[in-house]
Amino acid sequence: MSVDNSRRALAVVFVIVFVDLLGFGILIPVIPLYALSFGATEFVGSLLIASYSAMQFLAAPFLGRLSDTRGRRPVLLLSLTGSVIAWTLFGLAGSLAVLFAARMLAGVMGGNIATAQAYIADVTPPEDRARGLGLLGAAFGLGFIFGPALGGFFASEFVVSAAQSVFPAWLPATEFSLPSFAAAAITGTNLVAAYVLLPESRPPEERVASRERDRESRLTELADALRTHGLGTLVVAFFLVSFAFSALESQFIFLTNDQYGYGATENAILLTYFGVIIAIVQGGLIGPLTDRYGEYRVAIAGAAIQVFTLAAVPFAPYFGSYIPSVEPLLPVGPTLPSAVIALGVIVTPLAFGNAITNVSLNTLVSRSATADEQGGAFGLTQSAGSLARTFGPALAGFLYTAIDYWAPFVLGGALMIPIVVLLARLDVSLVAGTSESPRTETPE
Structure with a gap:
């Protein structure tokens, strides 16, 4: 593929992932309330949220491997088609069972991230x-920034009344169905654009070779990849990062509500700020950082930053006691409490550390696999992340209610320590094509 075609393909994939995540993000503020409207409890609503990640966990390796043998383009088109069906069904759901079915189908189609x-x-x-995968990370960040805002717009009283x-x-035409239909329409537009603009990235002869090897020794090949290329260590690290960070994702709004009395509007501002930092880092800063320091060192640094910042989040009011409040710039503006300033100081490096860790780990995974193993390798890491996001929020919620508000965040920070240790002991010479000097000792 020529340089110009490569850039065009990269741009198209960026738009596809961004719009796909935009459709997903639209439903973030809707899903819990939608479940409650059918008489579900908060626990059942949490299961509805987790069902997406659970099905993504099961589907990602299959879709990734299918893309190795049948091509990336068909799998991406298939997943977008399935997402249109899922979000339409979500809007038409007349029962909790249908809601679960639609959510689970969306999770299966969400396994296309590995592809x-x-x-x-x-x-x-x-x-x-690293730049290319960072661009993909930026698409994630932007999708989660603008998606919930669109969801709130389509669920507004004005839009619902107009639709009715x-x-x-x-x-x-309800506050729950309209965001679902909007997600389906956006994804459908995405499907048409991908069909017209997206070229196949794997030549036919490579797909044939992948099919032959897949028939002969799929399990043996995967086992060899785990042993030979250090992929196993990277998958474990990816799982721990996702598991630890799910504590923040699932409990942050509860924490800010309890500590600061923040509702949806204030939390939307905080989460948007968090997403903007991730998008900036993954979309622009990660390339220069990895050029200078290498993916291996950047991944370790990102995990180390999160050890302290994740654990510090619930103690922002304590740190804030040493910081003066900021008076409003205008006579009618609100005073910015010192605790909130401290929270911002903590969240900024936390978002930075998470962004560089995720991109660096994905890049190391890519380097650890051959050209024919890329889809399978990314499917494996995607499954690890989905599994972590399935069980992590449940454990975090238990710790928050059974022990105290600080427990899930401290656990999340503590889980970053073995990631630093695992990566520090990784023999980077096992990661094919890495730009960094290999360690002289092989880990035991």
């Missing part, structure tokens, strides 16, 4: 892969 990662690995040389005046009687 998108493998596509980027196909069209970028190893030295530019034009929708036929059989088509529901």
Whole structure:
């Protein structure tokens, strides 16, 4: 693939992932309340949220491997088609069972992230892969910044009233169905654009070779990859990062509500700020950082930063007692409490550390696999992340209620310590094509 075609393909994949995550993000503020509208308890609503990650865990390796043998383009088109069906069904759901079915189908189709990662690995040389995967991370961040805002817009009273005046009687127009239909429409537009603009990144002869090897020794090949390329260590690290960070994702709003009395609007501002930092780092800063220090060192630094910042989040009011409050710039503006200032000081490096860790680990995974193993390798890490996001929030919620508000965050920080240890003991010479000097000792 020529340089121009490679850049165009990279841009198309960026847009596909961004719009896909935009559709997903639209439903973030809707899903819990949607479940409650059918009489579900908060626990059942949490299961509905977790069902997406659970099905993504099961589907990601299959879709990743399928993209190795059948091509990236067909798998991406298939997953977008399934997502349109899932979000439409979500809006039409007349029962909790249908809601679960739609959510689980969306989770299966959400396993396409591994395929998108493998596509980027196909069209970028190893030295530019961190930039390419960072661009994918930026698409994640932007999708989660703008998605919930759109969800709130489509669930607003004005939009619901307007839709009720034009929708036929059989088509529901509610604060829950309209965001779902919007997600389906956005994903459908994405599907058409991908069909027209997205080229295949794997030549037919490579797909044939992958099919032959897949029939002969899929399990043996995977076992060899885990042993030979250090992929096992990277997958464990990816699992721990996702598990630890799920404490923040699942409990942050509870914490700010309890400590600061913050509701949806204030939390939306905080989460948007967090997402903007991640998007900036993954979209622009990660390339220069890895060029200068290498993916291996950047991954260790990112995990080390999170050891302290994750654990510090619940103690922001304590740290804030040493910081003066900021008076409003305008006579009618609100005073910025010192605790909130401290929280911002903590969250900024936390977002930075998480962003560089995720991209660096994904890049190391890509380097650890051959061209024919990219989809399978990314499917494996995607499954690890989905599994962590399935069980992590449940444990974090238990710790928050059974022990105290600080417990899930301290645990999250503590889980970053073995990540630093694992990566520090990793023989980087086992990671094919790494730009860093290998360690002289092989870990025991």
